[in-house]
Amino acid sequence: MQTENEKSHYIPWFIIGLMDFVTVIGFDDIIYNFRNQGLVALFTWVLMTFFYVIPYNLIVAHMGSTFSEEGGGITSWMRQTNGDTVGYFAGWFYWITELPYVVDVANSVIISAGWILNGDGNIQSHMGNAWFGILSAFVFVVFIWLEHLFKNKSLEVMSTIGGIAMFGMTVLFVIMTFVGLKQGRAIATHPFNLQAFMPKHFWSFRFLSTFGLFVFAMNGSEMAAPYTGNMKNPSRDFPKALKMIAIMTMFLTLFGTFSLGVYFNAHNLPNDLKMNGNYYAFQLIGHQFGLGNILLYTFTVTQLLYDLAQLAILLDGSTRIFLADVNKRFLPKQLTKINADGLPINGYWLTTAICGIIMALGGLLPKINDIFNWLLDLNGIVSPFATCFLFWSFMMLRRHAKDFPTPDYTYIKSDRAGFLVGLWMFSVTFILAVMGFFPTDSDPKTFITMLSLNFAVPAGMIILGFMMPWLAKRQQTNGVAFGPRAWQVITVLLAIGLMAATTYGINFRLFPHIVGGEKVLLIVLADAVMLGLTLLVTRHGRKGITA
Numbered sequence: 001m002q003t004e005n006e007k008s009h010y011i012p013w014f015i016i017g018l019m020d021f022v023t024v025i026g027f028d029d030i031i032y033n034f035r036n037q038g039l040v041a042l043f044t045w046v047l048m049t050f051f052y053v054i055p056y057n058l059i060v061a062h063m064g065s066t067f068s069e070e071g072g073g074i075t076s077w078m079r080q081t082n083g084d085t086v087g088y089f090a091g092w093f094y095w096i097t098e099l100p101y102v103v104d105v106a107n108s109v110i111i112s113a114g115w116i117l118n119g120d121g122n123i124q125s126h127m128g129n130a131w132f133g134i135l136s137a138f139v140f141v142v143f144i145w146l147e148h149l150f151k152n153k154s155l156e157v158m159s160t161i162g163g164i165a166m167f168g169m170t171v172l173f174v175i176m177t178f179v180g181l182k183q184g185r186a187i188a189t190h191p192f193n194l195q196a197f198m199p200k201h202f203w204s205f206r207f208l209s210t211f212g213l214f215v216f217a218m219n220g221s222e223m224a225a226p227y228t229g230n231m232k233n234p235s236r237d238f239p240k241a242l243k244m245i246a247i248m249t250m251f252l253t254l255f256g257t258f259s260l261g262v263y264f265n266a267h268n269l270p271n272d273l274k275m276n277g278n279y280y281a282f283q284l285i286g287h288q289f290g291l292g293n294i295l296l297y298t299f300t301v302t303q304l305l306y307d308l309a310q311l312a313i314l315l316d317g318s319t320r321i322f323l324a325d326v327n328k329r330f331l332p333k334q335l336t337k338i339n340a341d342g343l344p345i346n347g348y349w350l351t352t353a354i355c356g357i358i359m360a361l362g363g364l365l366p367k368i369n370d371i372f373n374w375l376l377d378l379n380g381i382v383s384p385f386a387t388c389f390l391f392w393s394f395m396m397l398r399r400h401a402k403d404f405p406t407p408d409y410t411y412i413k414s415d416r417a418g419f420l421v422g423l424w425m426f427s428v429t430f431i432l433a434v435m436g437f438f439p440t441d442s443d444p445k446t447f448i449t450m451l452s453l454n455f456a457v458p459a460g461m462i463i464l465g466f467m468m469p470w471l472a473k474r475q476q477t478n479g480v481a482f483g484p485r486a487w488q489v490i491t492v493l494l495a496i497g498l499m500a501a502t503t504y505g506i507n508f509r510l511f512p513h514i515v516g517g518e519k520v521l522l523i524v525l526a527d528a529v530m531l532g533l534t535l536l537v538t539r540h541g542r543k544g545i546t547a
Contacts, residue, residue, distance in 0.1 A: 011230040013237035017244040018163035025249045026306060027170050028108070029217035030256040031277035032376055036210040036440055038266035039189060040199045044214060045253040052428070053218050055421055057246040058411040059394050060222045061239035062418075065407035066397065068234035073222055074389055080404070081396035088330040090389040092465045097382035098314055099351065100457070101216075103358050104375045105310045106140040107132070111275060111372075112304040116297065121276030124368050132368050133359045140355055143311050162309030165302040169282075170252050172295075176285050177259035185288060189266040196266075205435070212380035212436030215429060217253075219387045221245055235408040274441065275372045278303065330469045332481060354464075358457065364449055373441045374450050380440075382458055384433035391426035395419050 033041045063077050074094050079087025110132060114123045123132065181187075189196065201207055221242055231237050260266075263284045264273070270280065279296060286295035328336050334346045362371040397404060398418040412418040439450040474481040482490070 010232040013231060013241045014244060015160060016231060016238070017241035018160050021163045021167070021245055021248055024220045024245055025217060025252055026166055027173070027252070027256060027278050027281075028274075028303075030170075030253055030260065031281070032213055032274050033210070033217060034257055034260045034264070034266070035269055035273040035277065036213060037199075037207070038269070039192075039196045039257070039261045040207075042197050042254065042257040042261075043199060044211070045257055048211075048214050048218065049250050049253070052215070052425070053249055054246055055411075055425060056218065057221050057242040058239075059390065059422065059425065061242040061409055062407060062411035063222075063390070063394060063397070064238040064242070065235045065409040066404055068238065068407075074393065077393040077397075078389055081393045081400070085330075088469070089465060090393070092468065093461065094386045094389060096354065096461045096465065097386040099354050100358055100375055100378045100382060102140065102311065102314050102351075103136065103355050103362075104372075104379060105307050105314065106136040106143075106355075107372060107375065108307045109139045109304065109311075110135050112300050112307060115276075115279050115300045116304070119293065121272065121279055123275075129363055129365075129368060129371065132371070133363055137356060137359055140311075141352055143308070162302075162306040166306045167248060167252070169299050169302050170256055173281065173285060174255040174259050176289065177262050180285075180288060181262065187262050188264055189261045192261065196261075205438075206440075208432075209435040209438050210440045212384055212432045213376060213440070215387065215432055216376075216380045216383040218249065219383060222390055239409040272369045274376060275369050329476075330472055332468065332471045332475055335468075357460075361453055361457065364453065365446055370442070370446050370450075374439070374446075374453060377436065377439050377441070377450065378454060378457060381433055381436040381454060382461065384429045384436065385458070388426055388429050388433070391422050391429060395422035395426065398422060 030041075033044070037044060067076055067080060075087055075091030078090035082090075111121070111123060114126060115121060118126055127135070199207060260277075260281065263281055264270075264277075270277070273280070279300060282299040283293060283296040286293060335350065337346050358375075362374060365371050365374055398415045401415045412421060437451070437454045439447055439454065442450050471481045
């Protein structure tokens with residue numbers, strides 16, 4: 001999928017590392033897990049660093065070095081080690097499980113903009129759930145349809161700026177924390193001793209169910225694999241990028257968590273800490289050093305740039321992984337269509353639709369903070385499940401090592417020991433993903449709704465993944481998957497369900513004198529648009545452009 005110019009333009013390994021870094025860890029990832037575990041999160045980060053992060057990144061380095069000429073990342077690795085069918089499912093689930101995170105990042109853009117415009121994190125008072133979803137969708141849709149403007153050079157620039165700025169702000173936060181401690185400033189958490197960092201009930205279900213979000217925070221380094229073709233010596237330089245990411249991750253998580261315990265009382269954390277904690281942190285430290293809100297606004301701009309860089313890399317990298325090396329016989333022909341810019345234009349339509357459904361389902365929850373927390377919990381489920389494919393492919397590679405070329409970089413020379421490490425990583429990831437189904441940050445009123453959504457969304461992803469080969473087979477057999485009338489019925493039913501979920505419990509207050517009038521108006525307008533699109537598609541279908 002590369003042009004001659006792209007092939008002649010090599011990306012240095014440290015730039016690849018920064019491009020990947022923005023998808024792996026950020027200050028907000030530290031906040032999320034601090035909200036779940038308090039100071040104990042530091043113990044968990046140490047545990048996960050040595051038993052998960054380091055082997056994770058070195059496994060990715062081994063795979064990238066072995067298949068340095070392949071452009072599909074996990075898709076290529078699974079296809080090479082397990083065949084085309086398994087490669088398709090790996091690519092599909094890896095791609096679709098990134099979409100809740102894409103929605104989450106789009107939400108974060110709106111939250112950052114809210115801090116810049118309003119100077120506070122009380123976004124609920126400035127807009128309702130519906131407008132929050134609409135603005136997030138606007139950010140996402142505009143960004144995805146401008147994706148063709150972001151060539152590799154643009155991705156390098158955005159990721160470099162975003163990665164360096166976020167890492168720099170976190171380092172600044174840590175340094176200022178230690179400077180404050182040296183000056184004798186008070187610590188918010190008491191007691192603040194070694195025992196406070198140790199878990200009291202390590203084997204409790206509630207404690208272990210929060211580990212899925214740690215996996216979500218740490219994974220994603222394989223997202224750089226599709227860019228190995230842009231490296232001069234990928235088999236040698238790609239492992240360097242992964243090692244750099246591991247070191248940066250260790251620094252951010254360990255020192256960042258320690259610093260949060262200094263400024264926040266770990267025993268009485270704000271309910272909206274996951275959504276606004278990073279902004280609160282820089283607001284607190286700025287006021288402590290007499291800087292007012294200068295640090296707050298500096299970090300807010302940094303967060304905004306970081307989120308935009310994440311959107312660019314997630315949309316570009318995950319699409320490459322899915323379509324670069326998937327056997328086209330598993331996909332409806334519409335998804336394999338490439339436009340003049342070499343982009344899968346209908347794949348973007350599908351991405352937009354799925355993200356829209358996820359946003360609409362979030363509307364079932366009463367508050368924006370609940371929506372934000374649910375999306376994080378959902379990512380703590382689907383992201384680890386997708387990561388299981390990585391460890392499975394590594395296990396198969398080590399089991400059949402004689403069938404594959406010896407990489408320049410080898411993680412664990414013994415194939416048997418390598419297989420056992422892969423099995424350990426696979427087992428731990430799978431168990432933590434299963435435990436993540438149970439909401440970790442909900443109240444009794446939202447627990448059942450979140451639990452239901454946690455099961456419904458992954459189930460929908462699985463069903464849709466199996467439907468794609470089925471639709472492709474119907475096209476190959478009958479010429480079309482469905483006729484125009486069937487598409488009309490399907491689209492209308494989806495529109496009604498989507499609008500029902502979107503407007504559940506929402507009051508736009510457009511017509512306060514008409515009880516429920518605004519809700520009916522929204523449903524009518526949205527369904528009218530959907531029906532119009534359906535008629536347009538099926539009209540073209542009768543002219544021969546059928547699906």
